[in-house]
Amino acid sequence: MNLSLSLFPLGWQHYLLGGLIIGSGAALLFVLTGRIGGMSTVFSSSWSYLVQRPFFQQGRFVDSRGWRLAYALGLILGALVWWLGFAGGVREATAVPAWQLLVGGFFVGYGARLGNGCTSGHGICGLGSLQWPSLLAVLTFMATAFLTANMAARWLA
């Protein structure tokens, strides 16, 4: 087996092309509107519509909640275009159990907001703007994710 197959058993082209397109989305947002488009903030900013606590009523959430929702809606539309146009109409599904999605999701949401960024915020926008705190954040979440995923594979599967 050659190296490319052992590193990328499903092929590598769609990964690279997909990454370039993801970057183009964030780049387009910046060039047209000047905005930095990390994804996790939309969860806190959307709560500002419902929760009156001062934390959620901060300007950084209230002032950006409209465009962040539009950006999130765009994500769904883009996936829909891919699905209808390129995926042969096979609906996406996952075998990861619901409890794992819910509990894992909770830590993802709590952690991303406490740490002010996720894979797109720190990983793409933070690294793209050459910020070393983001690099440290990426190395930190990669490390705990490697550990957790391998322990889960051993004990939960």
Add this chain to the structure above:
Amino acid sequence: MNAANKTLLKSLATLAAGALFGFGLSLSTMIRPEVVLSFLRFQDFGLMLVMGGAVLVVLLAYQLAPRLLERPLLDEHFHVHPSVWNRDTLVGAALFGVGWGLCGVCPGPAIAGLGAGNWSLLWALAGIALGALVQGVRAK
């Protein structure tokens, strides 16, 4: 252009940028938790190419646009979002990784996956929204 038209145009631009992002997430199969988990278990290194490709384009845009353009095409100024390194960033990133390693879903794919009919991701989306709520309620 009047203010209402400009606002509409900005919203459409934001929507289009998000759509590119979501299309890329789908094409790169990041909306499949199994693919992310196989990366985290060292079985498929595709996620490195996804991240590398995305960072490359964003790096170019973030560095070049403010030098080549006086301001964004549809707005007044380029934003900056400085990240800080402190205890919250460390603990938050560590917890984020624990959750990501458990479910294979991060915020972008949780949202985009819905567009490809992956309703199971609603569980992850509910978890993320709850986590963000609890974080805000606990914050001072």
